[in-house]
Amino acid sequence: MRILLVEDDKRTADYVRNGLMEAGHIVDALDDGRDALTHASGMNFDVIIADRLLPGLDGLSLVKALRASGTSTPVLFLTAVNGVDDRVEGLESGGDDYLVKPFAFSELLARVHALGRRPPAQVEKTTLQIADLVLDLVRRSCRRGTTQIDLLPREFALLEYLMRNEERVVTRTMLLERVWDFHFDPQTSVVETHISRLRAKIDKPFEQQLLHTIRHTGYSMHA
Amino acid sequence: MRSGILRSTPFRVALILGTTFLVGLILAGIVAFELVEHELDRRMDRSITDTFNVISQSYGDTDQADLVDSVQSHTRATLNHDQVYALADADGQIVSGNVGAMPAGTGWIDLPASALVISAPDDPEYRIFVGSVGGNRLLVGSSFNETHEIARLTLTTLGWSSIAVLLIVVAIGGLMARRAQRRIDGIAQTMARVGHGELDARITLGARADDIDMLAHQVNAALERLGALVEGMRQVSVNIAHDLKTPLNRLAITVESALGAESKGQPVAPHLAQAELEIQQINSTFDALLRIAQIEAGARRARFVPVQLATVLDKIADVYADVADERGQQLVVTHPEPLPEIEGDRELLTQLCANVVENSIRHCPPGTRIDVVGRLTGDRVTVTFSDDGPGIPPEEHDKIFQRLYRLDKSRTTPGNGLGLSLVKAVADLHGARIELAQRDPGLSLAMSFPVRARPLTDR
Numbered sequence: 001m002r003i004l005l006v007e008d009d010k011r012t013a014d015y016v017r018n019g020l021m022e023a024g025h026i027v028d029a030l031d032d033g034r035d036a037l038t039h040a041s042g043m044n045f046d047v048i049i050a051d052r053l054l055p056g057l058d059g060l061s062l063v064k065a066l067r068a069s070g071t072s073t074p075v076l077f078l079t080a081v082n083g084v085d086d087r088v089e090g091l092e093s094g095g096d097d098y099l100v101k102p103f104a105f106s107e108l109l110a111r112v113h114a115l116g117r118r119p120p121a122q123v124e125k126t127t128l129q130i131a132d133l134v135l136d137l138v139r140r141s142c143r144r145g146t147t148q149i150d151l152l153p154r155e156f157a158l159l160e161y162l163m164r165n166e167e168r169v170v171t172r173t174m175l176l177e178r179v180w181d182f183h184f185d186p187q188t189s190v191v192e193t194h195i196s197r198l199r200a201k202i203d204k205p206f207e208q209q210l211l212h213t214i215r216h217t218g219y220s221m222h223a
Numbered sequence: 224m225r226s227g228i229l230r231s232t233p234f235r236v237a238l239i240l241g242t243t244f245l246v247g248l249i250l251a252g253i254v255a256f257e258l259v260e261h262e263l264d265r266r267m268d269r270s271i272t273d274t275f276n277v278i279s280q281s282y283g284d285t286d287q288a289d290l291v292d293s294v295q296s297h298t299r300a301t302l303n304h305d306q307v308y309a310l311a312d313a314d315g316q317i318v319s320g321n322v323g324a325m326p327a328g329t330g331w332i333d334l335p336a337s338a339l340v341i342s343a344p345d346d347p348e349y350r351i352f353v354g355s356v357g358g359n360r361l362l363v364g365s366s367f368n369e370t371h372e373i374a375r376l377t378l379t380t381l382g383w384s385s386i387a388v389l390l391i392v393v394a395i396g397g398l399m400a401r402r403a404q405r406r407i408d409g410i411a412q413t414m415a416r417v418g419h420g421e422l423d424a425r426i427t428l429g430a431r432a433d434d435i436d437m438l439a440h441q442v443n444a445a446l447e448r449l450g451a452l453v454e455g456m457r458q459v460s461v462n463i464a465h466d467l468k469t470p471l472n473r474l475a476i477t478v479e480s481a482l483g484a485e486s487k488g489q490p491v492a493p494h495l496a497q498a499e500l501e502i503q504q505i506n507s508t509f510d511a512l513l514r515i516a517q518i519e520a521g522a523r524r525a526r527f528v529p530v531q532l533a534t535v536l537d538k539i540a541d542v543y544a545d546v547a548d549e550r551g552q553q554l555v556v557t558h559p560e561p562l563p564e565i566e567g568d569r570e571l572l573t574q575l576c577a578n579v580v581e582n583s584i585r586h587c588p589p590g591t592r593i594d595v596v597g598r599l600t601g602d603r604v605t606v607t608f609s610d611d612g613p614g615i616p617p618e619e620h621d622k623i624f625q626r627l628y629r630l631d632k633s634r635t636t637p638g639n640g641l642g643l644s645l646v647k648a649v650a651d652l653h654g655a656r657i658e659l660a661q662r663d664p665g666l667s668l669a670m671s672f673p674v675r676a677r678p679l680t681d682r
Contacts, residue, residue, distance in 0.1 A: 193545050
């Protein structure tokens with residue numbers, strides 16, 4: 001992917017750029033909001049990673065200006081502030097995701113991947129399938145091969161999110177935010193519990209495991 | 224401040240009022256003066272006419288002698304030429320009177336003493352009437368001295384009373400201005416002290432409860448809230464410093480151990496993993512403290528929307544039933560469907576419920592039953608969280624909402640001691656009442672939120 005990184009802290013910028021390049025992406029790094037606006041409007045990026053506080057033009061205004069000029073490139077905000085209002089503002093201004101510093105690089109990478117490969121105009125699917133696991137979104141049913149699996153609504157929602165992100169890494173926080181709309185760090189093993197319950201239903205009784213744990217990062221579904 | 228007396232609003236008001244009053248007084252004086260003068264002139268004319276008639280009536284059947292006598296007796300009765308009389312015969316010769324010359328013509332004439340050849344000081348003006356009486360010309364007149372004297376008196380009176388009014392107005396206005404200014408200066412001084420960081424300075428209130436007092440009261444109330452906010456912030460800073468110092472120190476030790484291990488050729492990875500964990504812990508404590516401070520600042524109230532607590536409770540049941548089950552506990556959530564709506568922030572309310580439930584899950588042993596009940600109590604929606612776990616000693620009830628407070632026995636379990644502070648902050652933000660009660664065994668925490676006023680009240 002071609003990624004534009006706008007970050008004025010040199011060390012963070014180098015760290016993120018090197019990491020993304022190691023993961024096989026092309027990265028343009030800038031440290032000024034105004035430069036970023038001209039650069040982003042002129043070229044076709046897959047994802048823009050922008051700090052909230054930037055010299056020249058702050059992150060919020062940058063995204064607003066981009067959206068106003070018709071650029072729909074997904075934007076991920078990086079910020080040092082974990083205020084609820086800040087997050088809401090970021091998303092309202094046209095940002096697509098929000099990550100609070102300090103962050104684990106794996107978390108950033110997972111979110112960038114989730115943003116980047118989002119198809120531009122997705123035709124709404126009615127079924128999701130990975131190997132022999134089929135999720136029928138209309139009839140709200142699930143089966144593996146010929147075996148019908150009964151899922152509780154909460155398990156269905158979790159599996160749907162995981163399957164929509166097939167082959168991508170989904171982190172704990174992404175699950176908390178997207179599946180349960182939890183924007184805080186629970187003090188109990190909420191994610192682990194639900195994953196293990198789900199796994200007991202869709203993976204345990206079968207030979208091929210589809211829901212994989214990625215150590216220190218999160219989960220991924222693939223055949 | 225003294226040099227600014229002219230800039231003082233109360234003084235300026237007094238001055239403007241005083242000046243207006245004075246101008247009014249002078250205008251009224253002029254009108255009154257004109258009226259008095261006109262009246263005096265009229266009276267003088269009448270008195271002259273009366274005298275003329277009296278003298279002319281003494282002329283009976285061409286007997287000029289009586290007429291001469293009458294003029295003479297009138298002349299004798301007058302002093303200092305206040306009144307003038309003259310009788311001239313058909314030849315124009317003055318036969319009687321106290322003037323030296325007879326002006327030509329008849330009717331009303333105003334003329335100076337010199338024209339009448341009278342030796343009077345200051346050459347006063349005279350008003351005279353000349354008419355013919357049986358072939359003779361009779362002159363009766365009066366000096367303007369008296370009229371002018373009365374007019375002068377009137378003017379003097381008016382002048383002195385104006386000066387008196389002006390002095391009184393300036394004195395009372397100045398006094399009132401001084402008093403008002405003193406109170407305004409008091410407010411200014413208090414604000415200056417506040418500006419210098421003395422947040423507990425308050426304006427002294429007067430006994431009258433007038434507009435300045437009302438203003439002072441409002442300012443005091445605002446200062447009260449400001450003080451509380453700043454104190455809260457200060458508390459947070461102190462707590463952050465305190466609570467981050469310990470884990471930072473631990474982190475420093477871990478890094479040092481890693482360096483030590485490296486120099487001995489031992490693996491460093493375990494130390495680094497440990498360091499990462501410690502950083503996460505520091506970060507989460509920091510985040511939680513900031514979040515509490517933000518919530519307490521109250522700005523989020525602007526984002527309040529109608530919230531159905533039943534939906535929030537359902538989600539809690541959805542997320543935590545399995546978590547409790549995993550630990551051999553039971554989470555039971557009940558509420559009538561639906562509950563009246565409250566005004567609030569769904570995200571924060573979700574976190575509030577999650578924190579309380581997680582607190583029970585983490586601190587209660589397997590086999591515990593945790594109940595969450597939502598119901599309507601009067602005009603409030605009450606959510607009661609209760610468990611039959613070990614509970615909290617009553618003497619610690621007041622403390623559990625304090626920041627970073629942890630029961631001695633819970634120091635070994637993970638947690639940053641901020642969960643319930645956040646609960647309290649969110650509850651306060653929503654105007655909720657919290658009641659903590661001892662159960663046997665266990666603990667119950669009841670939180671009652673005011674039901675949303677309908678229609679949506681504008682704030």
